[in-house]
Amino acid sequence: xxxxxxxxxxxxxxxxxxxxxxxxxxxxxxxxxxxxxxxxxxxxxxxxxxxxxxxxxxxxxxxxxxxxxxxxxxxxxxxxxxxxxxxxxxxxxxxxxxxxxxxxxxxxxxxxx
Amino acid sequence: xxxxxxxxxxxxxxxxxxxxxxxxxxxxxxxxxxxxxxxxxxxxxxxxxxxxxxxxxxxxxxxxxxxxxxxxxxxxxxxxxxxxxxxxxxxxxxxxxxxxxxxxxxxxxxxxxxxx
Numbered sequence: 493x494x495x496x497x498x499x500x501x502x503x504x505x506x507x508x509x510x511x512x513x514x515x516x517x518x519x520x521x522x523x524x525x526x527x528x529x530x531x532x533x534x535x536x537x538x539x540x541x542x543x544x545x546x547x548x549x550x551x552x553x554x555x556x557x558x559x560x561x562x563x564x565x566x567x568x569x570x571x572x573x574x575x576x577x578x579x580x581x582x583x584x585x586x587x588x589x590x591x592x593x594x595x596x597x598x599x600x601x602x603x604x605x
Numbered sequence: 606x607x608x609x610x611x612x613x614x615x616x617x618x619x620x621x622x623x624x625x626x627x628x629x630x631x632x633x634x635x636x637x638x639x640x641x642x643x644x645x646x647x648x649x650x651x652x653x654x655x656x657x658x659x660x661x662x663x664x665x666x667x668x669x670x671x672x673x674x675x676x677x678x679x680x681x682x683x684x685x686x687x688x689x690x691x692x693x694x695x696x697x698x699x700x701x702x703x704x705x706x707x708x709x710x711x712x713x714x715x716x717x718x719x720x721x
Contacts, residue, residue: 593654
């Protein structure tokens with residue numbers, strides 16, 4: 493089955509630690525996105541990538557980093573500079589001709605110990 | 606900038622009741638409008654969309670009409686089921702400023718719970 497796989501489902505971060513969230517898609521989509529979801533708020537865009545080896549900051553990129561070395565993979569690193577990392581993180585992808593129709597993974601819930 | 610405002614939740618209904626979730630937006634240009642649904646423990650799925658004024662999007666018994674005069678895109682369903690319990694997000698996509706990367710602006714989400 494084609495889709496987007498995010499792992500792990502739950503993740504805990506200690507103070508001063510960087511953690512990496514995985515996002516893999518087998519939909520052959522060019523564009524990929526990372527969103528942050530907080531209770532009572534909509535999704536906010538962290539980073540996006542339209543093509544391999546290229547990515548752009550979204551609305552709330554500070555404290556996060558990404559890479560796009562393969563078309564299928566778009567990992568997100570939550571760095572120690574992100575002072576409020578507790579949230580639900582969603583990865584999405586879309587095709588070139590319909591970028592606004594995005595397919596989402598099941599998400600990773602990150603908590604701080 | 607672009608923004609989307611949804612009615613406050615949560616919304617609790619009995620099975621077979623009529624559903625309306627209000628959504629209004631602010632955007633430059635002529636945005637496309639979407640409703641996404643998030644079932645418990647899952648990511649978001651596109652429920653329906655409308656790309657121009659007076660378009661009606663529909664899917665799985667849900668409908669929404671793009672009303673430019675009132676800048677609204679309210680979600681409706683005539684008879685809800687327990688399986689419709691989820692979080693519903695209204696979203697827009699605007700090409701203002703030449704953005705072409707698929708930027709979506711989401712509302713805060715409305716939790717719907719349907720009881721038998």
